[in-house]
Every structure is written in structure tokens, then in C-alpha cells.
Amino acid sequence: MNCYYPSLKVYKNIICIIFFLLFAINGYGQGPDIVWAKTYGGTKGDFGNWIQQTINDGYIVVGGTYSSDGDVIGYHGGFGEDFWVVNLKDSNIVWEEALGGSADDIAYSVATTTDAGYIVAGHTFSIDGDVMGNHGGSDMWIVKLSSGGSIEWQKCLGGSMDEKAYSIQQTKDGGYIVAGSTLSDDGDVIRTRVPADSSQDMWIVKLDDTGKILWQKCLGGSYSEVAWSIAQTTDNGYIVAGSTNSDDGDVSGYHGTPNYNDDYWVVKLDDTGKITWQRCLGGSLDDQALSVQQTIDGAYIVAGSAYSNDGDVSGNHGGADTWVVKLTDTGIIWDRCYGGSSDDEPWSIQHTNDGGYLVSATTTSNDGDVSGNHGDQDYWLLKLASTGGIEWQKCIGGSYVDNANNAIECNDGSYAIVGWTLSFDGEVKGYRDSTFTDLDGDMWIVKLDKDTVTDTITSVATISMHDVIKVYPTIVKNGIVHINMPQGFEQAAIRVTNISGQVASVIGNNNNGIDRVINLNNLPDGEYVLQVLNAGKTYSYKVIVHKE
Numbered sequence: 407m408n409c410y411y412p413s414l415k416v417y418k419n420i421i422c423i424i425f426f427l428l429f430a431i432n433g434y435g436q437g438p439d440i441v442w443a444k445t446y447g448g449t450k451g452d453f454g455n456w457i458q459q460t461i462n463d464g465y466i467v468v469g470g471t472y473s474s475d476g477d478v479i480g481y482h483g484g485f486g487e488d489f490w491v492v493n494l495k496d497s498n499i500v501w502e503e504a505l506g507g508s509a510d511d512i513a514y515s516v517a518t519t520t521d522a523g524y525i526v527a528g529h530t531f532s533i534d535g536d537v538m539g540n541h542g543g544s545d546m547w548i549v550k551l552s553s554g555g556s557i558e559w560q561k562c563l564g565g566s567m568d569e570k571a572y573s574i575q576q577t578k579d580g581g582y583i584v585a586g587s588t589l590s591d592d593g594d595v596i597r598t599r600v601p602a603d604s605s606q607d608m609w610i611v612k613l614d615d616t617g618k619i620l621w622q623k624c625l626g627g628s629y630s631e632v633a634w635s636i637a638q639t640t641d642n643g644y645i646v647a648g649s650t651n652s653d654d655g656d657v658s659g660y661h662g663t664p665n666y667n668d669d670y671w672v673v674k675l676d677d678t679g680k681i682t683w684q685r686c687l688g689g690s691l692d693d694q695a696l697s698v699q700q701t702i703d704g705a706y707i708v709a710g711s712a713y714s715n716d717g718d719v720s721g722n723h724g725g726a727d728t729w730v731v732k733l734t735d736t737g738i739i740w741d742r743c744y745g746g747s748s749d750d751e752p753w754s755i756q757h758t759n760d761g762g763y764l765v766s767a768t769t770t771s772n773d774g775d776v777s778g779n780h781g782d783q784d785y786w787l788l789k790l791a792s793t794g795g796i797e798w799q800k801c802i803g804g805s806y807v808d809n810a811n812n813a814i815e816c817n818d819g820s821y822a823i824v825g826w827t828l829s830f831d832g833e834v835k836g837y838r839d840s841t842f843t844d845l846d847g848d849m850w851i852v853k854l855d856k857d858t859v860t861d862t863i864t865s866v867a868t869i870s871m872h873d874v875i876k877v878y879p880t881i882v883k884n885g886i887v888h889i890n891m892p893q894g895f896e897q898a899a900i901r902v903t904n905i906s907g908q909v910a911s912v913i914g915n916n917n918n919g920i921d922r923v924i925n926l927n928n929l930p931d932g933e934y935v936l937q938v939l940n941a942g943k944t945y946s947y948k949v950i951v952h953k954e
Contacts, residue, residue, distance in 0.1 A: 728743070
């Protein structure tokens with residue numbers, strides 16, 4: 407029997423029509439539809455800073471809370487925030503924990519761990535409640551949680567002045583790398599150079615799996631530096647992104663006025679914390695790098711805000727633009743400003759499975775690259791191609807302030823965004839307090855559907871048995887790979903090899919059924935071949951382990 411499939415030319419024409427219809431509206435796509443959007447919290451202030459997908463395709467979210475009612479149980483009181491850690495399945499709370507003491511405690515970053523638990527980082531001013539060992543002022547506060555949210559251990563890191571942690575990641579050796587800032591020169595902090603005006607340094611701390619400090623490094627010059635983001639690299643070193651307004655010490659190539667304007671500061675460290683290279687990026691005004699990742703080709707992608715329109719920065723639309731830079735140790739590969747005539751500031755950039763990038767930002771614009779703003783300030787999502795072109799953009803919010811802090815692409819190709827909202831109209835439902843003070847706001851999480859254009863292209867390619875087997879994601883960020891197979895593959899065997907053909911160890915390779923989940927968390931970053939063996943045939947798929 408002959409099977410007929412439409413020609414590739416027909417499919418290309420269909421796809422071109424889809425792109426034309428999308429581009430005709432606004433120059434590029436308007437992004438996927440909202441699947442659900444939900445507020446979380448109580449009658450005071452609640453906000454989300456970071457979201458990650460969990461091993462069971464739920465979500466772990468961290469931020470802060472002032473509330474002691476509504477969704478929040480266990481708030482420690484006083485005049486400050488607690489860490490607020492929320493575990494979700496779909497949009498429903500599975501468990502939540504308010505962690506801290508009677509002073510300010512704010513969580514900025516969370517990562518899943520290989521034991522199915524979580525590592526949370528932020529800062530604490532407390533000396534009571536869940537907090538033990540504060541050195542004075544604010545300390546970095548690192549909390550290891552079980553899969554159910556129980557504290558397994560906690561560590562205060564710092565000295566007699568203020569320290570803050572903004573980014574944490576589990577490292578390949580099972581320990582942790584933390585990035586933030588310090589003002590101290592005592593306690594856990596060793597500074598080789600203490601600025602005369604007591605400005606802060608970047609502070610990078612390597613911990614073992616119990617929270618013990620293995621090494622720490624203060625990085626900077628005579629003035630102020632802060633590290634907002636850190637990621638382990640394929641050579642077991644680290645890439646750090648933040649800002650500097652120094653032109654001495656560890657810093658060279660600064661563009662602005664010292665002790666006045668910030669530059670992006672991107673620093674590459676080896677596995678002991680030694681600087682292998684550093685680069686200042688920016689112009690004569692304030693430019694701050696807020697998020698960094700290593701790209702699949704070994705380069706680095708950095709996102710932040712840029713007020714400049716000179717030096718390294720061109721094409722600024724007005725106010726603060728989202729400025730994305732791809733670079734190597736030798737210089738910039740490409741860069742681009744995104745935004746409108748008002749402020750458009752990002753907080754994170756993430757790889758997507760198609761080789762592009764997802765940027766989460768906040769916008770007050772409604773022109774230039776931005777359309778669909780609902781009012782004062784919206785969540786703004788940007789989907790970029792690998793070379794920086796905008797594939798789609800989406801404003802999400804209501805008529806008041808909506809502030810996006812982090813967005814991720816999920817394992818199934820959908821998207822999740824977390825931040826906070828003061829709106830109670832538009833796309834925001836369930837806001838708990840319509841009075842406005844500095845303590846108001848709800849955590850707001852939005853789930854978007856898959857990219858419809860990507861889905862169309864995928865369906866065009868799905869014309870053979872090999873393609874009917876779906877393996878996703880192919881860029882594996884949290885260790886989890888899903889394999890969906892057709893009927894007749896119930897007894898198929900799954901094997902993972904490295905590119906040399908050697909069989910790799912895999913956690914949780916179940917051998918029954920047509921929907922499988924395997925865990926590659928124990929494998930080092932790199933390329934692997936996932937093989938489905940069934941009825942004498944082998945179907946092979948390349949996957950890239952690239953842990954965040």
C-alpha cells in the first residue's frame with residue numbers, strides 16, 4: 407500500500423502563511439496562550455523570585471512573604487519577610503513553607519538537587535526562629551530542604567557587615583556554588599583589598615554537600631561590585647554575571663565614571679575560584695548584567711538592563727532596555743537591545759530546547775518591540791532565536807504593577823513565569839488586597855502553552871515511526887528526560903551512551919509501558935545518545951545534558 411505525504415514545499419508554504427499572519431499583526435508573534443494564571447499569598451505582601459521545574463513536572467518557587475493568612479502558614483512575625491517556598495503541581499499548592507525569624511529573610515534562588523530535594527539561597531537579618539549562626543547585619547542564608555520541604559540543614563555565611571546571596575546551583579561534585587555580595591572583612595569573608603569607602607565586592611562561595619565552605623573569593627575593585635548570577639561551566643569552572651563601577655583591582659576595561667555608573671561585569675573562574683578572564687561590557691550610563699548561562703557551543707549568553715547607547719551598546723529605545731549579549735573570552739559575538747521608549751528590564755535568560763532563548767522582563771513601554779501592555783507595568787516575555795532575533799513577545803498583566811522575575815521553558819515545551827502583582831483586573835484574578843502600601847502584592851504565576859509555531863513545524867516533521875517516538879527535552883537542564891512511544895513499544899529497552907558508544911549509567915530507567923521517565927542527573931554535562939530498542943530495531947536520539 408502506498409502512503410501519500412504532502413510535499414515539503416507544501417509544508418513550507420503552510421508554515422510561511424502562518425508566519426506571515428503572525429508577523430502581519432506586529433512584526434513577530436504574540437506568543438503562546440495562557441493556560442492558567444494564579445495569585446498566591448495572603449493579605450500582605452507576597453512575591454516570587456525564582457521558579458524551577460521539579461522531578462515530577464511540578465514547580466518549586468521561592469520568594470518572600472509578609473502574610474500570616476491565606477496560603478501562608480507559619481510566618482515568623484516581626485516586621486520582616488520570611489523566605490516563602492512553594493511546591494506546586496499544576497497550579498495547586500502541594501506544600502508551602504515560611505522560613506526565617508523575626509527580621510527580614512528573602513529567598514532569591516532555588517535549585518533542585520540530585521536527592522530530589524531543594525537548595526535555597528537568599529539573605530537573613532534574623533537571629534532567631536529557623537536561623538542560626540548569623541554573623542551580624544545580613545548574612546547569606548543557605549537552606550537545604552527535603553523533597554517535602556523539611557529543613558535538612560541551614561547555614562549563615564558572612565561577617566559583621568551585610569552579605570546577600572542571589573544565585574545558587576548544585577555543582578557536579580554534589581556541592582553548591584553561591585554568588586552574591588559582601589561588605590565584610592571578617593567572619594567567613596576574606597578580602598585581599600578593602601575599599602576605602604567600604605563598598606561591596608562580589609562574593610563567590612563554594613560549599614560541600616553539607617554546607618561547609620570549601621573556598622570563597624571576593625572579586626572587585628575600589629568601588630562597588632555585585633554578582634547576580636552564576637553557572638557552572640563544562641570545564642568545571644564558573645561563569646559569573648553582575649555589575650561593577652570600579653576601574654582597578656580585578657576590573658579592567660570599564661566604560662563609565664568610576665563609583666558612579668555600572669558596567670556589566672562578566673567573570674570566568676576556574677574550579678578553584680581563580681579568575682581566568684573578565685570583561686566589562688557597557689557604555690557611559692548604568693548597565694547591569696543580571697543573568698548568565700553557558701551556551702551549547704561553549705560561549706556565554708548574558709541578559710541585563712542598559713541605559714547606555716554608546717560604547718558596546720547600540721540601538722537603545724529609551725530608558726532602560728533589555729540588553730542581551732553573546733560573548734566568548736575574546737569578545738562579543740552579537741548583542742541587541744530590546745524594548746520601547748520607557749523602561750524594559752529583564753531578570754533572567756534561559757536556554758530553550760530549539761537553541762534559542764527565553765527572557766523574562768518587566769516593561770512599562772507599549773511601543774518599539776513591546777505591544778499589548780495592559781497598564782502601568784507588565785510581565786514581558788521575549789522568545790529569541792539563537793542569533794537574537796525576536797520570534798515572539800508577550801505582555802501579561804493588569805492595569806497596575808506586575809513584576810516578572812523569572813521564566814522557564816518546561817519539559818513539554820510550555821512556559822512558566824513567576825513574579826508579583828498589584829493588579830486585580832486584566833489577566834490577574836484572585837488578588838487578595840486592593841489597598842496599596844509597600845507591603846502589598848501577591849505572588850503571581852502564569853503558565854503559557856507551547857509555542858504554536860514550533861508545534862506546527864513539529865507536526866510537519868512527524869511522518870515516520872522514528873519521529874512518532876517523542877524524546878523531550880533534548881537539552882536536559884534538570885536531568886529528567888521523557889520518552890513517549892506508540893503502541894507496540896511497551897517492552898522496549900532504553901539505553902543511553904556517550905558519543906563514543908560507551909553505555910552510561912542512568913537513574914530510574916523503567917522498562918515497562920510506552921511513557922518512560924529517566925533521570926540523567928548523575929551524568930556530567932555533554933552530548934549523549936538515547937536509544938530506544940524494540941523488535942530488533944534501534945531508534946537513536948541525541949540529547950545534551952546541560953544542567954543549570
